[in-house]
Amino acid sequence: MHTNTMKERLTVYKISTLAVSPSSHLIPNIPVGDKDVSFDGHIDVFSDNSEKKVNFVGKVPVQVKSTGVQQFSNSNITYIFEMADIANFFKTGGVLLFVGEVNENGEVRLFYKPLLPLEISGILKDFSGQKSRTIRLRPLDETKLYDLCLNFLRMQQQQPLAIIQHKPYTVSDFNSYEISSLGIINQEDLFKEQFALYGIKNNVHIPLSLATLEEIAFDRNVKYEVGDKEYQLFTKIQIQDSNLTLTLEDTFEINIDINKGKFTYGHLEVRTISAQLKLQPFLFDLFSGLEIQFLGQSFELPVFTEVIEEWERHQDFLDDLQSTFSFLNINPNLKLRYDENLLWQLHHLVNLVLHKDYSLVKNFNFGFFTIDLDKYKLVFLKMNGELHNAFSSIVTSLDVEIRCTNGERYKHSPFVKLEESVLATAINLNIEEVQNSFDLFDPFVNETVHIYTDDFCIKCINAYSISGKVELLELANYIYDKSNGTDVEKMESMIVNKLQIKAWKGEELTKEERRLLMGMRRDAIVNGKHTLCACVSILLKDKDEVSMSIDALTSEEQTILKEWPIYKLHLKELGE
Structure with missing residues (x-):
């Protein structure tokens, strides 16, 4: 086996070889032997290969460790680092850790861990009584050394020590956030990895804390290919551990356990007729055992004969519903909450409209x-022994x-x-x-x-x-x-009702309209028309005058006023 010095020398040589490769834009300065306190050297980063001062980007401090192995690790590794060193890493704004696995042939596989102030702060806080801490490192061959160094410097600038030490901000101070990770993260580690969470204000990233993903969710129009057929479906995609959930057109959900190879499916409770009709051809293909390709992935279900037969019956029902909705001028994008009661209502509606089944009409x-349909009403006219829209x-x-x-x-x-x-x-x-x-x-x-x-x-x-x-x-x-140009247009009730429509729509009164209303209120006060005075004051948003006018009414008059929509407008203005 190699000596510790030889293993270290081989590891440093491997890092240096990567750093001085063509177009690397890096200059390594990692001596073997004498070292600075807690650091083994640094890597200078440039924007090009000229090595001119003007193109200098920054200096990445590094610590290098090595270990002998019979066989290289296939995935992440762990290594123990002293807490005293970790504390020093914080003082200088972080470090790029390297561990080299060295086999008996002198071959080296490198692993890395960018350790920045936000994460170091958490380590020092949570493990302050310990002398060492185990750190997990990732294989360096999954990324490029230059990209790693450049991203280290970028994130180092986003994590100033003063903000991390004094924590002047909390998560609730921000409306916009960003999470960031330095390295390439494999799917199996996605929900184990810690990310840096930043609050964003005026395009400035403020470091807040480390965060672990519980799930990934996004939505978009997805192209599904089935043989020579193509479907464009709006899809919400959620990934949590080994579970993949596809929600199609906010209507149908497929849950896939990737590790176990199991899946469940079903309609969502709330859905529309139009979305169901759009999905039907795709669902026929899905349960017919055809291969489905999407987002670079593919899956194939076995043939479900019973499901297909059920789908065929459902298709006939959907076609009848579409005809019924069209006849009644109902928006096919109307969202309905499906349960046994709604299904009964829909079947009854189809029978009533398409088949003139009036058995339930008394x-x-x-x-x-x-008749009821979910939380809505459908209105018909009974005439000459028939029902008409x-x-x-x-x-x-x-x-x-x-x-x-x-x-x-x-x-x-x-x-x-x-x-x-x-x-x-x-x-x-x-x-x-x-x-x-x-x-x-x-x-x-x-x-x-x-x-x-x-x-x-x-x-x-x-x-x-x-x-x-x-x-x-x-x-x-x-x-x-239709009263315009007639004496009715000038009636007080007409003026009040037309202007309350404007108020309900959130439109402001014009100066002329306000003058007209103030004149009406003066006359109402003189003539003791307290109800009119209250209505006009509501439109003028004069809360005190509204209160006084209502107090002047009899209890019966107050009851009548409070049933009018203009009083509801008043309550809306009061926020009640």
């Missing part, structure tokens, strides 16, 4: 009829009249009978058809018609406050605009 008295041209063109007690009749929209809860949750709501129905008559022709129209618009605004559907505000505004 009677066919003329009027609107709703409530928001279709057939319903829009119906000749509907308001019958007054005095026998008078006035034309109106069939939709005025819909409740705000239905407007808020109806997924087959077609705003254009509702607008068309109000185009067929004058919604402000007289006081009676006006009252019904205003009531419907208020329900639209209330429905918006429940659902957040901006199109409901647009619908109310569309109807109110």
Whole structure:
């Protein structure tokens, strides 16, 4: 066996040989024998091979150890270093450790460990009572010595001793972070390796701590190739230890245990019709035993005959659902939470729409009829023994009249009978058809018609406050605009309601609108119109005046006001 001096000399020679190779941009200065305290030398790093002073990048301090072996290690190795040396490494901003395995033939395999202030600080804190510490090193042949030295200097600059010693920042001080590692990390070591965690402010990296990955997750459009077919699927990929999880189109999940060669699969609870239809051809191929290639990987499942038969039945059902959704003008990207109840609702819906199965309809008295679908509503009109999509041209063109007690009749929209809860949750709501129905008559022709129209618009605004559907505000505004150029446009209630729509949409009042409202409030105060004063003050965001106006109302008047959407607007402004 070789002497310790010979092993050290062979190891230093191996490092120096790598450093002086063509295009290395390095100059090694690692003597054998006399050494500095805790250090065995350094490697000068240049930006090119000219070795000019102007191209000098920095100096990497090194410590070199060696050990004799019968056979080279196939992976990482460990080596014991003295804590006194590690403390000195911290004082000088880190060190690049080398350990050479030397076999009987004098051949050397090098291993390395960049030890920087952030990691050294943790070692000194956690193992202060010990005289030595075991350090894990990686094979140098997995990377290039120049890249290793250059990255060492870069990360050394990002870890100033003053910040690491005094810790002026915490993780919560940052909104943006970065993790970094000096070396090449193999997949099997990915969740064992410690990374440097930096907080980023104004493009400056602030060292915070060391971090260990618990999982890796990313998403992107992935190309899957099956024979001569190609699928582009949005895929979320999670890697944790030996487990790989693929989530396809936010709809279907495949879990693969790489070590055990096992997998599980299933639909996610929340999904859309469009995503399921997009995935079906791919899933047929997947469970038909065909090889799937993606991201440079491939896998092949055995043939699942029962699953394929189930998929075929599901495909027929999805096709029926697509036709049903299209007929009812339902967005196929609507997210639904699938459980046994929803599946029953969907089957019932298909039977009702495509097969006219009305067995669950109790009677066919003329009027609107709703059915539940998850947390939503579907609205139909019962007419002549059939159900029609409530928001279709057939319903829009119906000749509907308001019958007054005095026998008078006035034309109106069939939709005025819909409740705000239905407007808020109806997924087959077609705003254009509702607008068309109000185009067929004058919604402000007289006081009676006006009252019904205003009531419907208020329900639209209330429905918006429940659902957040901006199109409901647009619908109310569309109807109110039909008063433009008439005396109705100048009515106090019309002004308040049109301006509250603007406020709900987050738009600021113009100077002219504010002057108009302040004039209305003065008149309201003089005439004792406390409800009007409260409404106007809400629009002016005058909280004190709102409070005083409400206090002036009777308890009955307060109850009525608090049911109006403008009072909900007030609560929203208060953050309640």
